[in-house]
Amino acid sequence: MGANELTLVLGGTGKTGRRVVRLLTGRDLPVRIGSRSGGVPFAWEDPATWEPALEGVRAVYVSYYPDVAAPGAPEAIGAFAELAVRSGARRLVLLSGRGEEEAVASEKALAASGADWTVLRAAWFAQNFSEGYLLDPVLGGQVTLPAGNVGEPFVDIDDIAEVAAAVLTQDGHTGRVYEMTGPRLLTFTEAVAAIGAAAGRDLSFVRIPADDFAAALSAEGVPDDVTGLLTYLFTTILDGRNSSVGDGVRQVLGRPARDFSDYARDTAATGVWNRKDAR
Template identity: 65%
Template sequence: MTNNENITAATATVVATTGLTLVLAGTGKTGRRVAERLEARGVPVRIGSRSAATGFDWTDESTWAPALEGVAAVYLAYVPDLAVPGAPEAVRAFTGAAVAAGVRRIVLLSGRGEEEARASEDIVREAGPEWTIVRASWFAQNFTEDYLLEPVLGGEVVLPAGDVPEPFVDAGDIADVAVAALTEDGHAGRVYELTGPRALTFAEAVAEIGRAAGREIAYVPVPLEDYAAVLKEHQVPQEYVGFLTYLFGTVLDGRNAEPQDGVRRALGREATDFADFAAAAAATGVWNA
């Protein structure tokens, strides 16, 4: 074991013996990976979700106290996103409950370039416990675990993304940074902007997926209004439609096009390239038509 590994293991042991780590959205893209990595380090984890043994529901405050009992650290991921109306109020109430329960460390998942999320970031900063903010760019795993998987499988990805580049980030990198901030010293009071090492347009990303999967996948740009109308026709919940149109119509305007070094700053290694993500995903067969 290297000295760094010894330090990490020792710190994880301290956390493990002094309390649980609550992972909110613990069955989601990042939360699931955070929980798996913590458990691999021997850190006791409580999953925060409605289906968990100790249920947690953002819309039911009566579930918060049982979920926070005995918890020393929290991975705070608000569902569906910090940019939606009502998020700051919920985050303020939850962080107050967390402080009252004795939580000593909070790692907040935030959205890169989402001005509406800054209110929740400020709330966590001012709450009292040690804090780390993780601002993530667009998840590469949206193409494997979310609303873009079905279009990829169908051979045609229709989006209102235009030709604006985005430095897609691997959810594994987000989880690695979050786990480091939850279990190690040196991350308190830091804001990490997490991106991949290069920016791609959605058309370029789809082309890389096609190459990795060994099949033809088309990218079709459409106006935002048409995209929203199709979502509504397919009975997508209005809240989700509003969030997607916000992402494509507001956040994807070029403000996030420049890759950042948050992964390197937090972990001392480079971020995962989209081509490596695509190759690994293709090897699992997730994109087999």
């Protein structure tokens, strides 16, 4: 890509998207944020917002909300990809989910568009413990989830963003699927213990039945579709299918993926796990 070619970052105010934006703008590359909360208005459920966001764009970071495994995601991603190609945005980089059969349908829809596509198939985000739905439980001292004693290669989303920025701006990645994971497996018990050690706090992990997890989310006012999706993800893809380490970070960046202990140390240093106002 040329230095003046515009990149659209969907979900550009979200966890991965804002990091991609920061990396690209740090290289003085032109970026457009597509989001419901900032930049150019973009909403997956409103196709009328797609074409204006794509005007003059040559590459797109495609992050689907709430998840590529959600109902309707393949159809929306396929339609958007076809429009992007017609609009001249041929390079499409999709953030996908590891071990999600439904996500594969979204990947296939992307490829069927005729785009120069790349897929970043990610494990569980380490930052879910500090920037997502697991922050409140960490602050409360106990993380309660329907996750068993299964190893997960938690990925640092700084690595995802760095890989995405490289793939968006460099040639040689068309038609590739990169497995985005950390360098080792940890159970949720081990991950929570690592956070507790880094933050100097007494944290515990408790496994609960899926029905109790769903009921607790509903009681907190979480929408039914999000509750259903989270319950599905915890009970389905944490069955051992993802208990292996991928090499996508090294393939693209030529270095090892960041370890969970590095994430825990650096995040603890910010104080986010020790501040009551972080809730």
